[in-house]
Amino acid sequence: MASNRKDEAPRQPQRSVGVRFRRLGHMTDDATVGERIAYYRRRKGMTQEVLAGLLGRSTEWLSQFERGARDLDRLSTIVAVADALGVEPVRLLPTHFTARPRQLRDSVIGTAPDTVPAIKSAMLRYDGLAGLLGVLDRAPVDVDELRRRTGFAFECSQTERWSTLGPLLPDLIADGWHAAHTTSGQQQRRGFGLLSLIWRVTSGMLDRIGEPDLPWIAAERDLAAAERSEQPLLVAGAAWRLAVVLRHAGRVSESTDLPVSAADALRPDVERSPQHASVYGALMLKGAVGAATSGDHTTVRDYLAECDRAAALTGERNDFWFAFGPTNVAIHRVWLATEMGDAVDAIDQAQHVDTTALPDHLSERRASHLITVGWAHHLRRHDDEALAALTAARAAAPEQLLFTKRVRSMLNQMLRRDRRGRRDLREMAGFVGVA
Structure with missing residues (x-):
């Protein structure tokens, strides 16, 4: 039967995502890297031919990413595209995840993003506007119990149980702040040591779920608390966390220089204890990651040699929750090969x-x-x-x-x-x- 065409709405021509962005003047949070490139390219008034030429690539290569035929995943390429477009690399990267609840046996996973508002409020009150807003009255902090709770937080991190960890962080931040700011002397330094670790695990979770700014703030606070703890290995660990955040923000050079500089400071003491060797090795792995992203194969090889030397001193350990050892170095070798395109x-x-050498609590x-x-x-x-x-x-x-x-x-x-x-x-x- 023939259709009554006069009652049908006229068929609209299909438009690319980039055109839709241009018409609306904004970009949705779930836009892919390719869609973001198309959006900023059009805002700059560039054709695909011009941008591809600046990158030394073909127009078809660029078109495949913009239309979603291929995914652009290598950070070094994203940084190069961002430089050609004159934007910060982070603008081309996907933003935060949304909650995706999933029933898993006797628990629900995927809800970690729902805990961000409470974490953000705790971050604002403690070490944010504490002097202006004041802090809520809390029971005296049992430092040994706080250390146990901090350890459990890292266990959640190292088993990727973010929906379990998220609800715990606001109280951890509050108690860590009180342990550091309501004591004095050696007890205060220990409090700042725990607060440093609390900020590190907080930064790690926020980074994992794709929050754009909070991981950097938490990492900076980790470094500040570590310095007040007067524990050099905690300071080095804070540098490691900040390096991860810098890399995810597309700051490749800084994310390489920072951990290597921290490792240089530890190098004279690398044989002093397994803990020193563990932190040193973890920092050098981050240096190798940055060198691989920059395509510097020689430096990757040199840094991995240092990692092997440190791993020979440590064996399989989990000092400061870095999971450093021969297995982690081997795992990084695989990742580094993919990052360098092989x-x-x-x-x-x-x-x-x-990976059977890794215990269950290192399932991440x-x-x-x-x-x-x-x-x-x-x-x-x-x-x-x-x-x-x-x-x-x-x-x-x-x-x-x-x-x-x-x-x-x-x-x-x-x-x-x-x-x-x-x-x-x-x-x-x-x-x-x-x-």
């Missing part, structure tokens, strides 16, 4: 990593490694192997998949090229929240 080498390196390291292995297979278009790696990562630390942008990118691409209608792939995508 998926084949990454897959080969992964054959030599034995195991899951992170499996995600990297999955990414390497994904780059080789080995989607079956990539999905198998993600499935194993989900078993190790399910909430890590919900708050890892690379996982979402991987699943988006795998869904686009799926020709078999794989149920297991679509189930995984549904779990992560990828349409």
